Amino acid sequence: MKILTWNINSVRLRAPLVIKAIQALAPDIVCLQETKCPDPQFPEKIFRDAGYEHAHFTGMKGYNGVAILSRVPFHTVDKWDRFGKADCRHAAVEVISPKFKKPVQIHNLYIPAGGDIPDVNVNEKFAHKLGFVDEMGKFFADTYTRTDPIVVVGDFNIAPLVNDVWSHKQLLDVVSHTPIEVEKLTAMQNSIGWVDAIRHFTPEPEKVYTWWSYRNKDWKASNRGRRLDHIWVTPPLKDHLKGYKILSDARDWTQPSDHVPVMIELDL
DNA sequence: ATGGTAGGTACCCTA
Numbered sequence: 626m627k628i629l630t631w632n633i634n635s636v637r638l639r640a641p642l643v644i645k646a647i648q649a650l651a652p653d654i655v656c657l658q659e660t661k662c663p664d665p666q667f668p669e670k671i672f673r674d675a676g677y678e679h680a681h682f683t684g685m686k687g688y689n690g691v692a693i694l695s696r697v698p699f700h701t702v703d704k705w706d707r708f709g710k711a712d713c714r715h716a717a718v719e720v721i722s723p724k725f726k727k728p729v730q731i732h733n734l735y736i737p738a739g740g741d742i743p744d745v746n747v748n749e750k751f752a753h754k755l756g757f758v759d760e761m762g763k764f765f766a767d768t769y770t771r772t773d774p775i776v777v778v779g780d781f782n783i784a785p786l787v788n789d790v791w792s793h794k795q796l797l798d799v800v801s802h803t804p805i806e807v808e809k810l811t812a813m814q815n816s817i818g819w820v821d822a823i824r825h826f827t828p829e830p831e832k833v834y835t836w837w838s839y840r841n842k843d844w845k846a847s848n849r850g851r852r853l854d855h856i857w858v859t860p861p862l863k864d865h866l867k868g869y870k871i872l873s874d875a876r877d878w879t880q881p882s883d884h885v886p887v888m889i890e891l892d893l
Numbered sequence: 894a895t896g897g898t899a900g901g902t903a904c905c906c907t908a
Binding site: 634638659882 | 898901
């Protein structure tokens with residue numbers, strides 16, 4: 626089973642690029658973030674016509690929004706409001722796997738970016754981000770155990786490791802790579818023993834990026850990337866990891882997202 | 894030290 630995650634920054638604008646990524650990678654399940662689309666306007670048909678007839682999404686006007694599209698049947702698990710806000714950042718489904726006795730859940734997550742200033746006293750968006758990550762860790766610990774087969778994917782907006790950013794030293798005070806964010810994300814990861822599936826294949830100190838800012842003249846030449854998008858699995862799935870792909874080419878497509886598609890293949 | 898770009902929306906917010 627192939628699971629793709631991509632922050633596409635407007636699903637209505639970039640649905641054709643999602644189709645292009647689907648044609649390149651042939652995922653079974655596609656998890657999108659930043660759909661920026663209220664549910665009644667979600668472009669379901671274009672994905673249905675491409676073979677992804679199952680969909681679970683939660684969106685709102687202008688901001689945020691997550692969607693799960695699938696060519697295999699799933700059961701909807703739920704969608705959640707997080708940290709007291711109805712901001713459409715978390716949804717989950719479950720699929721039946723012949724390898725496991727119980728269903729495998731897939732969680733799609735869009736963690737808040739957190740604003741520019743890494744100080745909770747002057748920046749409420751940063752406080753929201755840290756609180757959101759705390760709440761996710763508590764949710765996983767309260768709802769599951771580390772023996773449940775679960776996948777969580779999404780734009781976590783945090784690059785936790787030294788080589789998840791182009792310059793560890795220069796980004797220590799930049800939101801996405803500050804020590805407090807890394808501490809919170811690590812606590813969330815430890816909640817039920819999440820395994821970082823991308824680093825399973827490309828351990829430190831190899832540089833791995835999934836996002837390059839729009840504000841760089843030449844993203845490829847400057848290569849000031851960050852690994853903000855993640856795929857984690859619980860311990861029972863670790864031995865079933867078969868491969869991964871980061872489609873960096875997509876950063877060069879016409880009208881690109883600033884994030885690129887990240888995919889994991891699991892033997893389920 | 895600063896400002897750079899993008900999308901959605903409505904004249905500004907978030908990323």
